[in-house]
Amino acid sequence: FSIKMVPTKPYDGQKTGTSGLRKKVKVFMQENYLANWIQALFNSLPTEDYVNGVLVLGGDGRYFNKEAAQTIIKIAAANGVAKILVGQDGILSTPAVSAVIRKRKASFCISFPANGGFIMSASHNPGGPDYDWGIKFNYSSGQPAPESITDKIYGNTLSISEIKMATIPDVDLSCVGVTKFGNFVVEVVDPVADYMELLESVFDFQLIRSLLSRSDFRFTFDAMHAVTGAYAKPIFVEKLGASPESITNGVPLEDFGHGHPDPNLTYAKDLVDIMYGENGPDFGAASDGDGDRNMILGRSFFVTPSDSVAIIAANALEAIPYFRDGIKGLARSMPTSGALDRVAEKLKLPFFEVPTGWKFFGNLMDSGKLSICGEESFGTGSDHIREKDGIWAVLAWMSIIAYRNKETKSGERLVSVSDVVKEYWATYGRNFFSRYDYEECESEGANKMVDHLRDLISKSREGDRYGEYVLRFADDFSYTDPVDGSVASKQGVHFVFTDGSRIIFRLSGTGSAGATIRVYIEQFEPDASKHDLDAQIALKPLIDLALSISKLKDFTGREKPTVIT
């Protein structure tokens, strides 16, 4: 094939946020908008990373992915990539892309390794012609590209003048198989196979099957018409024996059935209603657009993601074969509650606190310091891959429940999700946690609020009184990567009080319009007699304090948050 040099002009604002580049679909549909970014990426990578190499391509099935896939394939071919592995119909969840990159790296002949991959997704953001699109690049160990690379890409988008395009026809992505154009190969692969093989090596599938086969255990999974629809049936139903009716919204749709594919108490309301309804199932779960998030529910019971990662860590040695040889270390993002810290302390494990975004866990995992980690934003995972993993989290929880019920017989009372959580609280204490999101605020007001908070922390001193709370310190979180020494600063304003309570403010880096303010509130409660309190009640004084010190209402005009988790 021949290569066409397409002249182009830079677009402003192609800077990646917390997780890839996200904009409204209409922005991406502008002439060469996506192509500019993809070419800028090739201009940023060392040529040995992709020339004659293999790249992976997949996505969550959202609107515009089909066109985008063809553009990416043509630019990759023109830049000298030897082979693209694409999920059938362009489908691959974020964790599956990470798994495929890692597998093809290890087992492919050394001169032909997969060195990275593209994920076409705006994750939990809604899809369709009026909503969002996004692109993420993952690097050679399957991890989200670090800022050193995304900063270079952004720099190159500001000066780009031409795009290299291969003059090849569109490739049919609907059938598994190989298409060749000279030395360039497109291989369409089953989106589930490699990922499922990996999960089978991580978990005891037989143990999970035994739980799912019990008549007194009812399971339900809501794929939210997003990418895990493609995984739920092969994994939960065909492999593990769940009933086909246990999967709802199991077909990926370009607009997620008009939904907001974010598994939380607000956007996964249908599932929440079922789980809190009369005679609800014993176990409920959901995942997001690209399959990396998870929500875990028991009957009339919600497991906060911060507790979830701590509980998985506390039970992993026994219940999950992958961890039988030991856990290397634990980590959480800064706004995630300190529940995991207590597990690390008890198990005497190395522990890390990183900024928001999965890319900060990659180096720790690659250097053998980290096994299990999580974020309060419904992200949980381990070093089996380099992304958070929704289905992994569901299987981890099912493994724990199955393990705990090894001795209970059908008909006896099942050890439930809430039993496991309450037992955990009784042992470790409870970290009450809540997050308030104020979506799509005016940027000006939101920025002014952050300025105000930065001013406040610059004046604050240890021992300052905030109502009943006494300040230990307040700062703008900064992180130095212990592996490569890179520094990420201004990662969130946090107030830490002497009793361990925390108030944190951040602006979201994944939105596509206006500014989303996130307020995180945490308070530790050792007293078991108070563990059954509703988090909103337990945290009320701190929430009021957060709103008053930030003057959030004055700056944004918002009376109430859009989402509370």
Ligand code: VG1
């Ligand atoms: C949010 C979450 C963060 C998560 C990120 C990507 O970022 O807070 O914890 O890693 O989304 O998740 P932000 O900057 O909006 O707070 V996903 O599932 O959208 O890739």
Ligand code: CO
């Ligand atoms: Co996601």
